[in-house]
Amino acid sequence: MxxxxxxxxxxxxxxxxxxxxxxxxxxxxxxxxxxMSCFWAAAYSGAETVSGASQRDMITYTxxxxxxxxxxxxxxxxxxxxxxxxxxxxxxxxxxxNIYGVYLAEDLGDCAAAFFQKAVxxxxxxxxxxxxxxxxxxxxLLLFLFSFAIGYLINWILAALLGLCAFKTxxxxxxxxxxxxxxxxxxxxxxxxxxxxxxxRQVLEALPFMNIYQxxxxxxxxxxxxxxxxxxxxxxxxxxxALWVLFDVLQKKMAAAILIQGG
Amino acid sequence: xxxxxxxxxxxxxxxxxxxxxxxxxxxxxxxHVLANCIQWVIGFATIKFVVDQFGSIGGWGYESLAFxxxxxxxxxxxxxxxxxxxxxMGYWMIDGEFDRFLLRPMNLIFQFLFDDFNLIGFTDIIxxxxxxxxxxxxxxxxxxxxxxxxILCTLAGGTLIRxxxxxFCGSMSFWTRSPANFTDMVGELFERVSIYPLTIYxxxxxxxFTFLLPLAWITFWPVKDILEPEPGILPVxxxxxxxxxxxxxxxxxxxxxxxxxxxxxxxxx
Numbered sequence: 001m002x003x004x005x006x007x008x009x010x011x012x013x014x015x016x017x018x019x020x021x022x023x024x025x026x027x028x029x030x031x032x033x034x035x036m037s038c039f040w041a042a043a044y045s046g047a048e049t050v051s052g053a054s055q056r057d058m059i060t061y062t063x064x065x066x067x068x069x070x071x072x073x074x075x076x077x078x079x080x081x082x083x084x085x086x087x088x089x090x091x092x093x094x095x096x097x098n099i100y101g102v103y104l105a106e107d108l109g110d111c112a113a114a115f116f117q118k119a120v121x122x123x124x125x126x127x128x129x130x131x132x133x134x135x136x137x138x139x140x141l142l143l144f145l146f147s148f149a150i151g152y153l154i155n156w157i158l159a160a161l162l163g164l165c166a167f168k169t170x171x172x173x174x175x176x177x178x179x180x181x182x183x184x185x186x187x188x189x190x191x192x193x194x195x196x197x198x199x200x201r202q203v204l205e206a207l208p209f210m211n212i213y214q215x216x217x218x219x220x221x222x223x224x225x226x227x228x229x230x231x232x233x234x235x236x237x238x239x240x241x242a243l244w245v246l247f248d249v250l251q252k253k254m255a256a257a258i259l260i261q262g263g
Numbered sequence: 264x265x266x267x268x269x270x271x272x273x274x275x276x277x278x279x280x281x282x283x284x285x286x287x288x289x290x291x292x293x294x295h296v297l298a299n300c301i302q303w304v305i306g307f308a309t310i311k312f313v314v315d316q317f318g319s320i321g322g323w324g325y326e327s328l329a330f331x332x333x334x335x336x337x338x339x340x341x342x343x344x345x346x347x348x349x350x351x352m353g354y355w356m357i358d359g360e361f362d363r364f365l366l367r368p369m370n371l372i373f374q375f376l377f378d379d380f381n382l383i384g385f386t387d388i389i390x391x392x393x394x395x396x397x398x399x400x401x402x403x404x405x406x407x408x409x410x411x412x413x414i415l416c417t418l419a420g421g422t423l424i425r426x427x428x429x430x431f432c433g434s435m436s437f438w439t440r441s442p443a444n445f446t447d448m449v450g451e452l453f454e455r456v457s458i459y460p461l462t463i464y465x466x467x468x469x470x471x472f473t474f475l476l477p478l479a480w481i482t483f484w485p486v487k488d489i490l491e492p493e494p495g496i497l498p499v500x501x502x503x504x505x506x507x508x509x510x511x512x513x514x515x516x517x518x519x520x521x522x523x524x525x526x527x528x529x530x531x532x
Binding site: 020024027028031032035038039041042043044045047050051171173174175177178181182185186190191195196197200 | 290291294295297298299301302305306309310312313314315316317320321441445447448451452455459462463464465468
């Protein structure tokens with residue numbers, strides 16, 4: 001455990017060294033927050049509620065979604081691809097720690113750094129622009145935090161699964177971008193799925209993606225009734241467990257089939 | 264005359280080499296085709312679903328939005344084809360890659376612009392065309408010569424504006440001495456002002472993107488003019504203004520690039 005904490009600490013220190021990166025990210029995110037709030041204002045244009053959510057709810061949804069986006073950045077896919085390409089995966093595997101544990105610790109370290117560098121400033125900017133994004137209630141806030149944590153793990157496992165492809169393909173190429181974009185759209189991070197037509201929505205709700213953004217966000221703004229929250233959280237836990245099992249099986253397979261380039 | 268012919272032959276060779284190097288990895292290309300098709304088509308589909316719920320966004324129905332979206336993706340794709348090299352200018356500066364341009368007896372900007380021809384950009388153009396044609400059908404656009412000319416002007420202008428902004432941001436590295444990459448930030452900005460109608464923003468933001476940072480010309484104003492012409496505001500079609508803005512910005516960014524090269528010191532070794 002101590003070694004994983006050390007890795008996380010190093011990552012936080014590294015992240016702190018890149019000031020320009022932080023400032024430009026915050027600027028982009030403020031832009032997105034502002035543009036989306038204009039979008040929702042134009043869309044609602046006086047309407048009270050649409051699909052059970054008010055304009056105020058949607059602005060809260062967008063603000064929190066943008067903040068979550070910064071905490072959910074995953075380095076694991078590129079990390080695996082890079083260590084496969086350079087061959088350093090051999091050294092990683094030799095170390096007396098679980099390498100996926102190290103990768104997770106790295107991402108959690110990035111997440112912790114992003115919390116202070118990006119999430120907090122963005123929350124402040126969001127509060128100045130639109131007022132504080134209030135959760136539906138204190139209970140909803142706690143449920144949101146739990147749901148967010150599980151969503152984080154699901155997101156991490158999906159990224160790690162993509163990373164495992166690199167063992168076979170040696171490079172991820174357009175896969176990373178495609179995954180990022182598809183996730184962004186299908187997880188409800190921009191437009192919640194409850195605005196989509198019923199058939200399409202049901203398909204997307206059966207996929208794991210919505211558990212990353214939409215479920216925690218929906219809980220936060222009070223879109224779901226209590227019993228629905230329980231049901232969906234159970235489903236979310238199921239996805240997390242199922243994906244983890246899949247990842248564990250594949251990861252063992254890949255380690256056996258490993259190809260070291262350039263030793 | 265001889266010089267011009269020489270330049271054309273060099274450009275042709277450079278373009279051919281770039282294409283060949285891209286074809287070297289066919290799976291990469293196929294991957295990009297699939298990834299980009301899925302990305303832009305889903306991207307538009309989600310906007311359509313949301314607009315269906317609300318009726319319209321800033322006075323625009325999904326038909327006009329499809330037209331706008333398609334136009335935006337097309338000019339994005341074209342800009343990626345011609346100007347991808349601007350994304351890495353900071354690193355070229357740090358690594359001393361510009362040395363080889365300075366050593367050759369040819370125009371600097373010509374060499375830079377024709378250094379790369381990114382075939383992969385066409386993978387954006389395929390889904391762009393899909394959404395664009397869908398939009399054209401939905402808004403019942405008459406395929407007259409006039410309209411086609413307006414569309415081509417808009418695409419040329421929009422591509423130049425995008426390229427100019429990229430090149431300008433890339434040239435900043437000559438002064439900041441850091442390979443800072445603005446691609447994400449600029450991309451996000453382009454998306455916000457070229458995919459969504461400008462009418463969703465307050466007046467001052469509209470004015471900002473029309474006059475100060477003329478990004479609304481990439482798609483919004485010319486498309487608005489094509490879909491619902493309002494005679495009398497300007498003596499020329501908006502598409503012509505887009506082309507003019509594009510040419511002006513691009514010339515401006517070439518000047519900045521040249522000035523930046525004046526400060527170029529190559530790599531340390």
